[in-house]
Amino acid sequence: MKKLNPRQTQAKILRIFRKVHRATGAALFLFFFILAITGILLGWKSNSKNLIIPQSYKGTASNLQNWLPVDSLHKKALFVLKDSISADLSTELDRIDIRKNKGMVKFIFENHTWEIQLDGATGNVLNIGKRHSDFIEDLHDGTILDTWFNTSAKPFRVIYTSIMGLALLLFTITGFWLWYGPKRLKKHRNKKLNTNV
Known part of the structure; x- marks a missing residue:
């Protein structure tokens, strides 16, 4: 060679x-x-x-001591999901995204693209959006x-x-x-x- x-x-x-x-x-x-x-x-x-992703809104309090318990916020998010979006959607959570500095918590679901943002202190709905x-x-x-x-x-x-x-x-x-x-x-x-x- x-x-x-x-x-x-x-x-x-x-x-x-x-x-x-x-x-x-x-x-x-x-x-x-x-x-x-x-x-x-x-x-x-x-x-x-x-x-592409919903804007993150600001709640009323960034101090976690002033927040409602996560369990109460979770129940509120599930109620909003069933009442405001659809009673047929799965309630299985993917994650709970706590934004302390914004005074807000996001509930992100496993089997669909909806997210619910709640005020951590009051439980009021800040935003409902598609991810x-x-x-x-x-x-x-x-x-x-x-x-x-x-x-x-x-x-x-x-x-x-x-x-x-x-x-x-x-x-x-x-x-x-x-x-x-x-x-x-x-x-x-x-x-x-x-x-x-």
């Missing part, structure tokens, strides 16, 4: 990296497109004027597949984020080499020309 000189070796590596870069891009195009769009939307969620950001986050990190298939350990999210993370790392390395490789070849060629002169 013929031994390649350094310039031929660099050119061969460059061709391999170009093929890998192109093949990865073609195979994962749709996923990169979804990742990019959802990433942009999540970056803008707080500045979306309630389109489109949760769906976007689930799409962004692959959790949507775990939701559809009702998996508890979230294997789809782990597989999806691992593949996309490794693909992005591969894109970074091959992309850098596609930029740097030709410069290195040109430098090597110029050095050889100067030596021959």
Whole structure:
């Protein structure tokens, strides 16, 4: 087998990296497109004027000693959910988001996108809104597949984020080499020309 000189070796590596870069891009195009769009939307969620996520409103007291018990606030949120939105919606909570500095508590539900914000001190409703950001986050990190298939350990999210993370790392390395490789070849060629002169 013929031994390649350094310039031929660099050119061969460059061709391999170009093929890998192109093949990865073609195979994962749709996923990169979804990742990019959802990433942009999540970056803008707080500045979306309630389109992606409801604005956080301010309650009357930031001192927790003046707040109603969390159990009372929870019962109030469930009443508001059934009375003001729909009696058919699930009451299973995903989380309770306490915003002490804002004097407000958010009740975020597991099986739908509604959120209810209550004043921590009075229990008054500050806002009822839809959290489109949760769906976007689930799409962004692959959790949507775990939701559809009702998996508890979230294997789809782990597989999806691992593949996309490794693909992005591969894109970074091959992309850098596609930029740097030709410069290195040109430098090597110029050095050889100067030596021959």
